[in-house]
Amino acid sequence: MxxxxxxxxxxxxxxxxxxxxxxxxxxxxxxxxxxxxxEVNRLEGEVRGGYVHTAVGPVGTQLDEGSRAQVLVRPEALRVVEIEAPASHEHHSHVLMARLLGRTSLLHLCVHGVEGQEAHMHARVPGVFLPQEGQAVQVSLDPSQAFVFAADDDAGELL
Incomplete structure (x- = not known):
């Protein structure tokens, strides 16, 4: 490139x-x-009101209302911020693992959406950011790095 x-x-x-x-x-x-x-994170959902509602929030689309969609999200599209730990991880996003890769840190996350969605996602953040396993986090999305396609479109092997 x-x-x-x-x-x-x-x-x-x-x-x-x-x-x-x-x-x-x-x-x-x-x-x-x-x-x-x-590498990408893959989420699925249904188009409602021009959006696919995912565990990391709504993603706009031109797909037909009610159609099934896949949302492909690059790890660098996720913004992760530590928050005060809630009593239970049952309905809160949290860190599963954090590893330093040199210039970036790779986080494995259990992400919970406001509508009860749950997803295992990978985030790549700049610098040294190594929250402890179980650390509660707020996860948000840069929509410019999230891409929506019909659910039946073939992405090939996802890395």
Whole structure:
């Protein structure tokens, strides 16, 4: 991506998307394009009122009302903030594991949404951020790095 002016991304002998590195990374037209550039979190839901309601909040979409959707979220799209520990983790997001990777920290999270959704997600945060296992956190989403597709679109193998 650093050296290219344009990229042609192919899968199974057919062109999936052509464009600048920024276009492919920021405006993928296919789930495969999202997964091609690295690990993603995969969430599913139903479109209601123009949004897919996920454990990390609503994500806007143009898909038809009532249709099933998949939401692909890059680990760097998650913002994680430690909060005061509630009495129980049953309905609160919390840290399952934190590992330092050098320039970034990788968090495994159990995320709970306001509508009762639960998801195991990975977050990649800059610098040294190593909350203890079980630490209660607030997780929010940068919607520019969340991509919605019809649930039956094939993302290939998710990394």
């Amino acid at each position: 650093f050296m290219a002016d344009r990229i042609v991304l192919m899968r199974g002998g057919r062109i999936v998307q052509t464009g600048t590195p920024q276009q492919l990374y920021c405006a993928p037209q296919d789930p495969f394009v999202v997964t091609f550039f690295g």
